[in-house]
Amino acid sequence: xxxxxxxxxxxxxxxxxxxxxxxxxxxxxxxxxxxxxxxxxxxxxxxxxxxxxxxxxxxxxxxxxxxxxxxxxxxxxxxxxxxxxxxxxxxxxxxxxxxxxxxxxxxxxxxxxxxxxxxxxxxxxxxxxxxxxxxxxxxxxxxxxxxxxxxxxxxxxxxxxxxxxxxxxxxxxxxxxxxxxxxxxxxxxxxxxxx
Numbered sequence: 001x002x003x004x005x006x007x008x009x010x011x012x013x014x015x016x017x018x019x020x021x022x023x024x025x026x027x028x029x030x031x032x033x034x035x036x037x038x039x040x041x042x043x044x045x046x047x048x049x050x051x052x053x054x055x056x057x058x059x060x061x062x063x064x065x066x067x068x069x070x071x072x073x074x075x076x077x078x079x080x081x082x083x084x085x086x087x088x089x090x091x092x093x094x095x096x097x098x099x100x101x102x103x104x105x106x107x108x109x110x111x112x113x114x115x116x117x118x119x120x121x122x123x124x125x126x127x128x129x130x131x132x133x134x135x136x137x138x139x140x141x142x143x144x145x146x147x148x149x150x151x152x153x154x155x156x157x158x159x160x161x162x163x164x165x166x167x168x169x170x171x172x173x174x175x176x177x178x179x180x181x182x183x184x185x186x187x188x189x190x191x192x193x194x195x
Contacts, residue, residue: 004052005062007044011069014041015076022080022137031141038137041073042130071099074129081136086165091173095129098180105183109190116187121179128175132168139165 001009014037021027021034048066052058078092102122109116139161184191 002057004048007048011041011044035137077133086136121182125179128172132172135165135168
């Protein structure tokens, strides 16, 4: 197994670890550790793709598992933020539904022998989602009791943090919708019933 695939597996392993730290209340600085885990996992997403392409180590395993690992990480974070009332459930549902829809489109295309490459909108979607989720996790941590000592030094106004999180998540939702539409419009021939 090559390094890129090992990083993908690491990202999948980090998902339940992230969930433990974000949901279990008695872990000191659990939310801060969860933020660090999410950032590390997000970095492995960029790293594994770069390594696979630069070393010519693109594999079927990687093609299948890399997008799955991304979806697991983002979905786990979104559901956690909904549970703690940091983001609205409809925002998470739009993002998750888009992921299912595009995955379905790619599956149909693969059955036809067509490979749908990542688009610039897809990459923009990933970046905005990651930024919005990190801001949401910071917002959650700011309200956590274990964050109190650091809060005294940083002292961001709570309303400002809520506003920034809301703007970032709104941008992520909009770009997610545009990205999904872009994939379907550019690949509408794949969905034709007479193919």
